[in-house]
Amino acid sequence: MLLPCSTHRHDADKPTIVSRLCRSSLRDRSTGCYTWLAPLTKWAFPEHDGSSLDHQHAFVVEYAENGDTDLGFHVDDSEVTLNACLGLSFEGAEVYFRGARCDAHREDPANDAEAWQWQPAAGRAILHAGAHRHGVHPLRSGRRVNLIVWARSSRHRRLHRAPHEGPTTWCPRCEAA
Numbered sequence: 001m002l003l004p005c006s007t008h009r010h011d012a013d014k015p016t017i018v019s020r021l022c023r024s025s026l027r028d029r030s031t032g033c034y035t036w037l038a039p040l041t042k043w044a045f046p047e048h049d050g051s052s053l054d055h056q057h058a059f060v061v062e063y064a065e066n067g068d069t070d071l072g073f074h075v076d077d078s079e080v081t082l083n084a085c086l087g088l089s090f091e092g093a094e095v096y097f098r099g100a101r102c103d104a105h106r107e108d109p110a111n112d113a114e115a116w117q118w119q120p121a122a123g124r125a126i127l128h129a130g131a132h133r134h135g136v137h138p139l140r141s142g143r144r145v146n147l148i149v150w151a152r153s154s155r156h157r158r159l160h161r162a163p164h165e166g167p168t169t170w171c172p173r174c175e176a177a
Ligand SMILES: O=C(O)CCC(=O)C(=O)O
Pocket: 008, 061, 071, 076, 083, 095, 120, 134, 135, 136, 146, 148
C-alpha cells in the first residue's frame, strides 16, 4: 500500500543529503546543466515548461545499510528532476513511479500501466517530471549515492500559484474530468 504522497521537504525527510551542491538562478543559460539538459527537457517535458528551466536546486543523497535506506512516496518541488546514480555498489533502492498528478489529484490511485520502477546503477540517469509521483524501495545492501537536480522554471511559477497546480493537460484525472 502506498502512503499519502507528499511534497518532498528534505529538511524533515529522508534520505540523508550528503552535500548541497547549488541553489541558484541561472539567468545566463550558458552555465549550469541547462546547456546540455535543455534540448532534452524541451522535447520531453513541454507541458512542464521544460523549454524554460532557469533555476536549479542540486544535492547528493545517500542510502547505506547503517544509514537511511529508503524514501517515502512524494512529488518533487521541481518542474523536471534529473536523478543520476554516482555509485557505488548496492542492491535494492529502486526508484518506483506511480504516474504524474496535479496537486488536487495527488492522492489518486495509480493504474497498472503507471506502476513501474527504475533500477539505478553507477552512470545511469533518469529525467522525470517533478509531479511524477515516486519513492525509493528499501536498500538491501551496500551504499547508493545519487545526484539529484530539481530544475525549475520561473516562467512556470509566475503563471501558476503552485508548481503542480491544476487543472492541467498532463494529469490523467484532470483530462478525464
Ligand atoms: O534517491 C533517489 O533516487 C530519489 C531521491 C528523490 O526522489 C528526491 O530526492 O527527491
